[in-house]
Amino acid sequence: MLSRFASRLSRPASASLKGFSALAEDSPFMELRPAVTMYSEEETAVRDMVKTWAQQELAPHVREMDREGAMRPDILKSLFDNGLMGMEIPEKYGGSEMNFTSAVIAVEEIAAVDPSFAILVDIQNTLTNNALRFWGSEELQEKWLPRLATDTASSFCLSEAGSGTDAFAMKTTAIPSPDGSYYTLNGSKLWISNSKEAGVFLVFANAAPEKGYKGITAFVIDAETEGITVGKKERKLGLKASSTCALSFEDVKVDASCVLGEVGMGYKYAIEILNEGRIGIAGQQLGIAKGAFNATMPYLRERKQFGTSIGDFQGMQHQVAQLATEIHAVEVMTYNAARMKENGLPFVKEASMCKLYSSQVAERVASKCIEWYGGVGFTEDIIVEKFYRDCKVGSIYEGTSNIQLQTIAKIIANEW
Structure with missing residues (x-):
């Protein structure tokens, strides 16, 4: 079928496009395929x-x-x-x-x-x-x-005080018992989201420190297990309703049945699951950008200066158009990455790209929306100041922007 279509492409340049279109009606390329932003x-x-x-x-x-x-x-x-x-x-x-x-x-x-x-x-x-x-x-x-x-x-417990971006420099250990029936966890975790609300922790700890990152193992642990302490909530710039706390593990006994997957494969699981988690973060940043934008657009019609709605000034129109374009680009990138993941295609580069770009756009949009509101935008009377505070962590958690750039660059280098 591909060869049949190729033969049409070899027709003389003088051939009419109308005739070509008629010939192509039964082509597989005429099958309509939905855009990535079209939903079932x-x-x-x-x-x-x-x-x-x-x-x-x-x-x-x-x-x-x-x-x-x-x-x-x-x-x-x-x-x-x-x-x-x-x-x-x-x-x-x-x-x-x-x-x-x-x-x-x-x-x-x-x-x-x-x-x-x-x-x-x-x-x-x-x-x-x-x-x-x-x-x-x-x-x-x-x-x-x-x-x-x-x-x-639930909470995802990976980061530690000395192992943020270098997550596999973790010090938390999970030493197996002599008969292998249980593990004893000791150590601490930092910046753990949802830790106050969580009833279960997915904890990464090293079950064989002498093996380095190849000893890292994942454990599914009930939050009520003796020896686990949830620390005080961090006082953060944004996402204030979301609890972010330190966790400490002191001689925490965990049955061997609580090991997720295979012993020593925790590093692989963490990398793989964070890759798709970054698409979720892009979705969050996209929502922030849309939330701030949508909260601001009516004001641009209502607020008048010099007898004209501020949204009708060309300088404002161009700024609005630019950010609307960037928001749309984030949407396309995010849902394209999601579809690639669903279809079993390689998506790590695309996940890093949408996570990186979404955090940049969310910050730009929230910042501009405050400016468009003027003085009142700088107060808590308007929700856009909260979006501005909430978006900043998007360039930090689940892989910093520099890590996303490094991931993208590495994959591109391998492609060439």
Whole structure:
């Protein structure tokens, strides 16, 4: 079939394009394929549902939670009740059994209202849940997936004081017992999101320090396990409702059945799951950019100077057009990466690209929106100042911008 189409391409240059088009009507290239920002009926229903939920149940409490630095338990429960915490978990475990794109859509829509809850949903779905689905034993899946889908939040515990970007310089150890029936964990973790709300921790620790990173092993640990201490909440610039704490492990005994996958494969699991987690972060940053932009556009029509709406000045129109274009570019990049991941294609470069660019665009958009509001934009009366504070961490967590650039550059070098 390809050769038949190629023969048409070899026709003389003088041949009419009209005739060529007629010949091509039965070509496989005439088959319509959806754009990456076109969603299935199910995905559209997810977007509509989450948008409505976020406006009705989340939006009225965003400022209050930001001031108090805590999530309302009833809203957390509502996330579970609406199936948003187990989006890819199979129905047999109580999950929604949807695709990865649907999870990213949910993160985006929630982030457009409150990025603190978006990061909770993102970590739950793209990191913890999927790690258990991919590498968890049947015993671990049967124990934890029903809870993760219905009532238990989770934390991804990788970073330490001396191992941020260099995550595999970790010092937390998990020494096996003589008979191999259990492990004893000692050490600490830092910057752990959702740690106050979590009922289960996915912890990375070194079970064979003499092997370096090849000893790193992942453990699924009940938050109530003796010897685990959750430290005080960090006082952060943004995402204030989201808890970020230090964790300490003092002679924590963990049964060997709590090992996720294979001993010594934790480094591989962390890298693989963070790659897709970066698409979720891009979804969060996209939601922040859209949230700030949408909160500002009506004001540009309402605010008048010199008898004219400020949005009608050419200088403003050009700025709006530029940022709208960049937001659209982030959307295309993010959902293209999501589709590539779903289709089993290599997506690491694209995930790093959308994570990098989305954080840059979210910061630019939120900053400009404050400027467009003028003096009032610099106050807490307008929500865009919160989006500005919340977006900054996008260039830091789940791989800094420099790490994304290095990843992209390395892959490009290998391609050439």
